[in-house]
Amino acid sequence: MRYKSTLAGALVAVAAVAGAACHSEKAAAVSERPIGKAITIAVPLGLPGVPVPSDNPQTAEAVVLGRRLFYDKKLSADNSLSCASCHNPNLGFTDRQKHSTGFKGQAGKRNAPTVVNAAYLPFQFWDGRAGSLEDQAAGPIANPVEMNQKHDVCVSKLDADPTYKAEFRKVFGPGPVTIGKVEKAIASFERTLISGDSPFDRYEFGGDAKALSPAAIRGLAIFRDQARANCAACHTIDKHFALFTDGKFHNIGIGVDDEGNLTDLGRYNETKAKSDMGAFLTPTLRNVAMSAPYMHDGSIKTLRGVVDYYAGGGNSNPYLDKKIKPLNLSGQERDDLVQFLESLTGELPSEAGPPPASQTEGAE
Numbered sequence: 001m002r003y004k005s006t007l008a009g010a011l012v013a014v015a016a017v018a019g020a021a022c023h024s025e026k027a028a029a030v031s032e033r034p035i036g037k038a039i040t041i042a043v044p045l046g047l048p049g050v051p052v053p054s055d056n057p058q059t060a061e062a063v064v065l066g067r068r069l070f071y072d073k074k075l076s077a078d079n080s081l082s083c084a085s086c087h088n089p090n091l092g093f094t095d096r097q098k099h100s101t102g103f104k105g106q107a108g109k110r111n112a113p114t115v116v117n118a119a120y121l122p123f124q125f126w127d128g129r130a131g132s133l134e135d136q137a138a139g140p141i142a143n144p145v146e147m148n149q150k151h152d153v154c155v156s157k158l159d160a161d162p163t164y165k166a167e168f169r170k171v172f173g174p175g176p177v178t179i180g181k182v183e184k185a186i187a188s189f190e191r192t193l194i195s196g197d198s199p200f201d202r203y204e205f206g207g208d209a210k211a212l213s214p215a216a217i218r219g220l221a222i223f224r225d226q227a228r229a230n231c232a233a234c235h236t237i238d239k240h241f242a243l244f245t246d247g248k249f250h251n252i253g254i255g256v257d258d259e260g261n262l263t264d265l266g267r268y269n270e271t272k273a274k275s276d277m278g279a280f281l282t283p284t285l286r287n288v289a290m291s292a293p294y295m296h297d298g299s300i301k302t303l304r305g306v307v308d309y310y311a312g313g314g315n316s317n318p319y320l321d322k323k324i325k326p327l328n329l330s331g332q333e334r335d336d337l338v339q340f341l342e343s344l345t346g347e348l349p350s351e352a353g354p355p356p357a358s359q360t361e362g363a364e
Contacts (some may be wrong), residue, residue, distance in 0.1 A: 034184065036170075046242055056184045070189050074161075078148075092116065093115040102143070102146040107145075118190060120247075124282070126281055138183045155177050210339075214340060248282055252310075257315075304335075307338060311327040
């Protein structure tokens, strides 16, 4: 009888420990959700509301923390790189390099896409390997070619900083810094990096007939015309807003060697579907005049070069998207298209740049 009693007590104790562990795990998961009052991101003319995941509501405090993290070099192994090293606000949130330079001068294999309006994309990275801004945020930190810092090391550095520790508690409540909290804070800041109210928006959605030059208006007509450029097939314009991306993946012939072989398999590396061979995410064209060089490999230096490339029908390969075909465009029409693309430059939020020096250490 005593044996049974002891066994029963032990079982109860084990159950209690298991229950406590389970409760602890749930508590940790809850603690990674911002606790402040949810806010709505104000959107400029030409853009829809910004999608926000239910487990990471937008709060003012999270945006402030995310902004600090985005510009802080502590996120890299040797404190030399921040997110802004490749996504510089003065360069359209790109780095204007063909391939980005990472840890100890290592070169990446792809061009750094802009973070502007990335909040609207259903996938992140050229190959779509991340399904959200949160998933994307921590990838470069651990990537040995980029920041080369293991997540546990990154978290330890931040947790050891009293100012960060206090700020994380303000945003997420009690508990240690976690990589999940880092991801959510950075994503919250990146969701505010939206740009609209460009000359195109004022013309198209604001009713200002003088917002575009005659050349840009002609370029817009060519951009939409299915019989001419048909750019809007992938760089979409809707009735009340324009994202200038369909959020899908296409093989446009970029990254093909002299023998017709793909040098980068793109989306195929993630899906293993033959239809995704050499396919890459359609980038937004907003602020495109600020984000040269172009394409996933940074191989085209100018907007006119991009237009000329498409006019030539791309590089032939077995997986070339059916929408890609030679275009019979005159030199004037190509210039008009460039004028239209340059009209897509809008303003960024006033607090998109680095935070005041008093709020961060090691920021760019």
